[in-house]
Amino acid sequence: MNLKGAVAIVTGGASGLGLASAKQLLEKGAQxxxxxxxxxxxxxxxxxxxxxxxxxxxxxxxxxxxxxxxDAATQRGSLRALVHCAGRGGAVRLIEKDGSxxxxxxxxxxxxxxxxxxxNVLRLAAAAMARNxxxxxxxxxxxxxxxxxxxxxxxxxxxxxxxxxxGVVGMTLVAARDLASKGIxxxxxxxxxxxTPMLARLPExxxxxxxxxxxxxxxxxxxxxxxxxxxxxxxxxxxxxxxxRLDGAIRMQPR
Numbered sequence: 001m002n003l004k005g006a007v008a009i010v011t012g013g014a015s016g017l018g019l020a021s022a023k024q025l026l027e028k029g030a031q032x033x034x035x036x037x038x039x040x041x042x043x044x045x046x047x048x049x050x051x052x053x054x055x056x057x058x059x060x061x062x063x064x065x066x067x068x069x070x071d072a073a074t075q076r077g078s079l080r081a082l083v084h085c086a087g088r089g090g091a092v093r094l095i096e097k098d099g100s101x102x103x104x105x106x107x108x109x110x111x112x113x114x115x116x117x118x119x120n121v122l123r124l125a126a127a128a129m130a131r132n133x134x135x136x137x138x139x140x141x142x143x144x145x146x147x148x149x150x151x152x153x154x155x156x157x158x159x160x161x162x163x164x165x166x167g168v169v170g171m172t173l174v175a176a177r178d179l180a181s182k183g184i185x186x187x188x189x190x191x192x193x194x195x196t197p198m199l200a201r202l203p204e205x206x207x208x209x210x211x212x213x214x215x216x217x218x219x220x221x222x223x224x225x226x227x228x229x230x231x232x233x234x235x236x237x238x239x240x241x242x243x244x245r246l247d248g249a250i251r252m253q254p255r
Contacts, residue, residue: 001139001234004029007076009069011060011121012086014040016196017146020223021083021230026052028231030081033073035060060086060117063124070124078132082125082143083230087114087164089198091157107160114164115171118145122175122186130182137237140183144230145172147190147243153252165190169243176241185240187233192247194221214248221246 008025012018013034022032022045031052036042038057046055056072058065073079090110092102122143129141147168154162168188176186193199193210199220200207211219229246233239 001080001135001137001142001237003081003234005031005077006080007031007033007073007078008081008083009033009035009073009079009121009125010083010085011035012084014042014045014055016085016198017191017194017223017226018083018085019045020227021085021144022049022053024224024227024231025081025083026050031076033069033076035066035069036086060084060121061112063120066120066124070128074128079125079128080132080139080141081234082121082129082141083234084118084121084143084145086117086121087146089161092160093157094159102159110160111164111167114161115167118168118171122171126175126179126182126184129184130179134183138183139185139237142185142234143175143187144233145186145188147172147188149190149192149245149247149250149252151190151243152245155252156255172243173241180240185233185237187239187241188243189226189229189233190243190245190247191221191226192245192250192252194223194226196223214250216248218248221248 008030010018010022013022014036025032034042034046034055035058042055046053056069058069092106094102132140134140145168148165150158150162151165151169172188
């Protein structure tokens with residue numbers, strides 16, 4: 001897909017994987033609407049990125065707020081691309097160390113953001129893309145979702161995160177089949193250990209030790225590497241319905 005002049009939405013675009021994706025979309029000539037929480041650096045980031053970028057504050061689980069993001073995008077032109085990076089972590093054990101059962105509320109919160117939020121963003125973006133005129137290849141749009149290797153090898157304490165990301169993996173092929181008649185592609189990236197703001201809060205020695213867990217290259221992934229794969233998915237019309245691990249061949253241990 002030729003992104004020059006197209007409009008793209010990047011959720012979680014104020015930092016990390018989303019910000020790297022927004023920058024690469026701009027380099028390809030797209031106009032980018034960044035969506036992130038009101039307390040994020042989204043507005044400042046959009047100013048730094050220039051007039052082809054704008055920011056709309058929204059919670060991905062809120063239908064009205066995400067509809068406003070879609071409206072802002074379609075006012076710029078045809079919404080052709082979505083890179084959905086917004087998500088959250090949260091540790092819950094089935095039995096906590098004090099013997100109490102794990103928190104249902106905490107589990108629901110993580111699943112709501114990561115899985116329900118993905119469905120909410122995808123349904124609204126796809127409805128807008130379906131109104132586009134198809135390009136020469138018959139495409140109306142393409143969507144990149146974000147899962148995690150935790151979908152396959154969740155570690156102890158990652159029950160909510162792993163199950164929410166497994167839900168995104170399970171959504172991918174079905175969504176691609178659902179939207180095939182509209183000329184809209186859907187793929188998912190399942191990153192491993194990446195150098196994101198979440199990991200940046202850890203001491204350097206812990207970050208280094210995490211990087212050494214990766215077979216090759218033995219380091220944390222760079223957000224630009226995630227963004228590069230997202231751009232390749234948007235570019236290649238035969239990539240559809242697939243979840244791609246981006247992890248340096250890591251397979252996570254139980255703890």
